[in-house]
Amino acid sequence: MGRFAWLGVFLFLPSASAQTQGVVVSQIYGGGGNSGASLKNDYVELFNRTSSPVSVEGWRMEYASATGDFNQSTALTGTIPANGYYLIGQAQGTGGTDNLPTPDVQGSIAMSATSARVRIQRADASVLELVSYAGLSNTTAYFRGGAGCGDSFLTGPPTPRNSASPLKFCEAAPAPAQELTISQIQGAGDVSPYANANVTTAGIVTQRRANGFYIESEASADDGDPSTSEGLFVYTASAPPALATVNKVVRVTGTVTEFNGMTELTQPSIEALRDGAARRVVIAPGGLEPGAPFSTWERFEGMQRGIDGLRVVAPSGGSINDATATATTNGVLWAIPREFPLPQAEPAPADGNPERIRIDSELGIIRAVDAFATVSGGLDFTNGAWSITARTLLAFFQPDPAPAVLEPAANELVIASFNLRRFFDDRDDPGAADPVLTAEAFQRRLTKTALHITSLLRSPDIIAVQEADTLYALQQLAAKLGGSWRAYLEEGNDPSGIDTGFLVNTARVTVQSVTQLEKSNPIHDRPPLLLRATAQGLPIAVLNVHQRSLINAGDAQVREKRQAQASAVAQIASGLRNENAVVLGDFNAHAFDDGNGNMLQPLLEAGYSRLGALLPASQAFTYIENGQIQELDHVFVSSGMNARLSRYEVAHTNAAYPVIDFNSTEDPQRASDHDIPVARFRLEATPPPVRAVGLVNAATLLGGAVTPYQLASLFGSGFTSRTSVLFGNASTPAAPANVFFTSPGQINFSIPNLPTGPTTVQVVNGTATLASFELHTATAAPGLFTQNGSGLGPAAALNQDNSLNTATTPAAAGSVLQLYGTGISRQGVTSVLIGGRTAQVYYAGQAPGLVEGAVQINAMVPAGLPAGPAEVLITSNGATSRRGVQVWVQ
Secondary structure: OOOOOOOOEEEOOOOOOOOOOOEEEEEEEOOOOOOOOOEOEEEEEEEEOOOOOEEOOOOEEEEEEOOOOOOEEEEOOOEEOOOOEEEEEEEEOOOOOEOOOOOOEEOOOOOOOOOEEEEEEOOOOOEEEEEEEOOOOOOOEEEEOHHHOOOOEEEEOOOOOOOOOOOOOOOOOOOOOEEOOHHHHHOOOOOOOOOOOEEEEEEEEEEEEOOEEEEEOOHHHOOOOOOOOOEEEEEOOOOOOOOOOOOEEEEEEEEEEEEOOEEEEEEEEEEEEEEOOOOOEEEOOOOOOOOOOHHHHHHHOOOEEEEEEEEEEEOOOEEEEOOOOEEEEOOEEEEEEOOOOOOEOOOOOOOOOOOOEEEEOOOOOOOOOOOEEEEEEEEEEEOOEEEEEEEEEEEEEOOOOOOOOOOOOOOEEEEEEEEEEEEOOOOOOOOOOOOOOOHHHHHHHHHHHHHHHHHHOOOOOEEEEEEEOOHHHHHHHHHHHOOOEEEEEOOOOOOOOOEEEEEEEOOOOEEEEEEEOOOOOOOOOOOOEEEEEEEOOEEEEEEEEEOOOOOOOOOHHHHHHHHHHHHHHHHHHHOOOOOOEEEEEEOOOOOOOOOOOOOOHHHHHOOOEEHHHHOOHHHHOOEEEOOEEEOOEEEEEOHHHHHHEEEEEEEOOOOOOOHHHHHOOOOOOOOOOOOEEEEEEEOOOOOOOOEEEEEEEOOOOOOOOEOOOOEEEEEEEOOOOOEEEEEEEOOEEEEEOEEEEEEOOEEEEEOOOOOOEEEEEEEEEOOEEEEEEEEEEOOOOOEEOEOOOOOOEEEOOEOOOOOEOOOOOOEOOOOEEEEEEEOOOOOOOOEEEEOOEEEOEEEEEEOOOOOOOOEEEEEEOOOOOOOEEEEEEEEEOOEEOOOOEEEEEO
């Protein structure tokens, strides 16, 4: 729910207690227009407890940050009706869908959503009241209980009232509570038909949380209507009382409140009745396909539900303390039904990716995207997505550590863009609002970032960096990389002190100049930085860009600034397009119109090519926000550099890993929150006729050792029908592979029968050898084919009746599954494990009717497996297949 209980300090003047004061602050909200907020504006609400109108002419509402001065104010005018409210509207954000009720006065203060202070000053300069608030969020307001009549402040959904709102008489007795079932409270729609009513209901406690608990109807109270939920969240603000223990039947009286799309009971009184037994139901994730309405699971809201078959699309999140360079986890991750592609930011109008499921867990850290999970707990609607507060969470497969990019060739120039994520140093810079790291924290950041560059990026020749603090910080990083590395940075205009710069390996690149452009232009917080250099005699121009963030991008002033930046960068790039030019960096912009214009279009119109367009979205993304992949970091090239392009890839080494990995200096992943585009360019004048980039197992798509008769794929460029692949070693003449597919960028073939040991692979056209590299031949290199062709996920398996094995057509215990793989030793399969249990193998050999090297394995599903996905591993001659391949069992 994202709320904090009973936080904030409520200060009264000694001369005016809460009970005797006539006008009081009744509500404060600073999250208007922010992410997840429904209201567009911030506001402060006053309430007149007296039976006479009160003039506020000459009064002022004053505002200060949590620790700052009262240096912003709004003048009040008019009167507050007797027993009525007065609404002070404030700044409008870029988000939200709903307008405030017409404010009685309109201000322009952009209030903090989390913590600040509000002071009401009378015309005679005396202070009526000062209220401090803290611990709020974009979707919670700070309000006085009893609709303004109470003495204490609570947190809850914002409910602004103005002078035209219904009057409130504090002495009036509360309306009697209605006796309702949970399903009656929930109703069949998105909003409770009893919103704001005082009700009493009963149910079994199914789960406790830090600020409340879930209850669910007993079987006797279930209305049998599948469209109405039988669960409800009871918001207690602080830890729920001990009497609300799991499996206890309780009676709850409270106010029905709609909070952030979720129906709940607030300000509850609770009575324990007797012991009960909570129902536990597992549901399939069906109905959450892309484009489905968000109301799909409304019928389960507040109920305890388990979901199987989830694919993690954003690992455990958290936050980073810049000064100490330490991360903490919040346990929140995002998942989707595994059969769907990664949710991505979409052109306007977007459907919001309803297939996303938010998982709020303190049960463990999910380490990476593509983990596969089973979860159970209370079902909510939070942050624009269905959310489960995890009671149990199982990740039954997590991928290996972050993979490195491919090794570059000696005649390639490698250029990367790396947002270092607030790379501050241990010095206090005058005039900059930058945190100062401890010496130990700075050294840890240097060590981890250098390890990331050397081990995962394989030390590109030129790295355009963003969010570096100072030249000193970048010089220290260059020193960690080695003696030939040099740092270049120019201070810009960013108030927090982050700048653009370059790291250059001067052993391979000769720098001619580094020039900051348009620093005096007020549109640039981080002015573009131009590097001119030569690499093996090739002159190049590299323009490093870091444009304004997407925060408040819908605001007219922000949108105008972003568009001006895009135009300015395109103008600079136009002057470079006849050179060997690369324009790259953190553009903070999508490659489409997200509702605020296409910020990249001016560069395309200037004649540049965007390299991210060469990749599918599942590979091109550089950032993950709330479970949605986004391509924010881009590389553009002039025609001259485009002709030299040999490969473009994104190093997925940060965004797909949990924030907590930031703490480790031994593991290189998650040095930042952005992934890193890496482009390779040929340094020779003309491209070779054939380029072989890498050879992989056709099932797993992994490199490494090969085995006789294994199916393999060779990727590159320039392949033709005359291209062949030869394998041999010192004692064996070169033998051609059996090629069964050729395209300009890929050759598929089976490995010849070779002895174990070093193997030389030659790519030839006719009699001319055009590429050569070394491999190792092993006795086995098994892999299983998958339905999506990625080497991970559902196996390409048939059930005993020859139907495809899926979540909806699982295999029964005792039935025979047909698996397909390659790389199996001629001595056969040593073992097959399904769900960790040994499966009896009936056949393992050449798949009938398929190409040589395709192996079919018939294995019986072991008894006793839980229903759902089960991991499959095959072992052949001591070698085991890649983890992360599953079949479905019932």
